[in-house]
Amino acid sequence: MDFPDPIAPLTAERGAIVYAVLMIIGLLGATGPAGTALAARLASVGHEVLLGSRSRYRSLEERDKIVERWPDHDLRIQATDNQEAAQAELVAITTPWDAAASTAYSVVEHLHGKVVICMSNALALVHGEFQPLVPPRGSVAASVQVEVPDAFVAATLQHVPATEIGNLAADLVSDVLICSDHERATEAVCQLLSKFPGVRPLDAGGLSNAMAIEAFTAVLLQLNTKYKTRVAVRFTGIGDQSDQK
Numbered sequence: 630m631d632f633p634d635p636i637a638p639l640t641a642e643r644g645a646i647v648y649a650v651l652m653i654i655g656l657l658g659a660t661g662p663a664g665t666a667l668a669a670r671l672a673s674v675g676h677e678v679l680l681g682s683r684s685r686y687r688s689l690e691e692r693d694k695i696v697e698r699w700p701d702h703d704l705r706i707q708a709t710d711n712q713e714a715a716q717a718e719l720v721a722i723t724t725p726w727d728a729a730a731s732t733a734y735s736v737v738e739h740l741h742g743k744v745v746i747c748m749s750n751a752l753a754l755v756h757g758e759f760q761p762l763v764p765p766r767g768s769v770a771a772s773v774q775v776e777v778p779d780a781f782v783a784a785t786l787q788h789v790p791a792t793e794i795g796n797l798a799a800d801l802v803s804d805v806l807i808c809s810d811h812e813r814a815t816e817a818v819c820q821l822l823s824k825f826p827g828v829r830p831l832d833a834g835g836l837s838n839a840m841a842i843e844a845f846t847a848v849l850l851q852l853n854t855k856y857k858t859r860v861a862v863r864f865t866g867i868g869d870q871s872d873q874k
């Protein structure tokens with residue numbers, strides 16, 4: 630597969646123009662709830678999605694389910710494996726937390742210079758209660774960054790339920806936090822998420838803050854359980870971002 634130079638679209642001078650262009654986005658381990666939901670949402674706003682998996686057959690099955698669920702949407706989703714998905718312009722990791730760093734490393738040769746989204750949380754369900762775990766380097770995203778040092782890792786979407794991400798019949802009404810040590814990654818992800826109706830992307834600082842967001846997701850899940858709902862994050866005190874420029 631032939632893809633454009635992954636660095637060129639992310640240079641600061643050209644960013645404003647190129648970010649508006651639709652991209653090829655590869656998802657690694659995308660056959661679970663998070664990956665299939667993100668694939669549907671990204672494809673619904675016009676991106677071409679490579680649905681990665683360790684098994685092409687499983688990817689095909691899940692791709693077909695997404696397309697069948699949303700017959701009125703023209704979703705460009707290709708079933709593929711993780712190796713091919715990693716060759717996309719932008720890559721997201723949607724595996725369980727303890728597989729995220731090793732999955733990134735397994736395709737490290739394809740990730741040089743690319744923005745890599747990590748949406749994993751290290752959580753455990755203990756006696757019916759969600760509890761945060763502390764992965765190496767403090768967060769899943771930081772442990773991924775260590776494995777792919779030439780990539781630009783951004784932690785985001787960890788706190789948004791897959792059910793909401795994948796429900797194309799409704800807007801995804803939420804603030805979505807982004808943490809990265811690379812401005813180009815924060816900008817690229819901000820542009821990407823701002824295309825999702827209802828989403829307000831927010832720059833939440835460097836990758837060291839991903840630890841807090843991953844852990845806080847346990848609190849959100851606990852609130853969902855306790856109050857039999859699906860909570861979303863919405864911060865007060867931040868005006869329309871266009872006013873702040």
Ligand SMILES: NC(=O)c1ccc[n+]([C@@H]2O[C@H](COP(=O)([O-])OP(=O)(O)OC[C@H]3O[C@@H](n4cnc5c(N)ncnc54)[C@H](OP(=O)(O)O)[C@@H]3O)[C@@H](O)[C@H]2O)c1
Nearest residue numbers: 658660661662663682683723724725726728749750790791
């Ligand atoms: N579910 C949600 O609502 C939600 C929301 C936000 C964030 N997240 C985060 O997103 C991540 C994925 O969530 P999920 O519920 O979709 O997880 P999942 O269903 O448990 O796993 C997703 C996919 O990861 C691949 N995978 C599983 N074990 C693996 C391993 N050892 N090595 C490599 N690949 C492996 C599998 O794909 P193949 O077998 O096809 O390779 C699997 O279908 C989690 O870290 C979670 O914290 C989830």
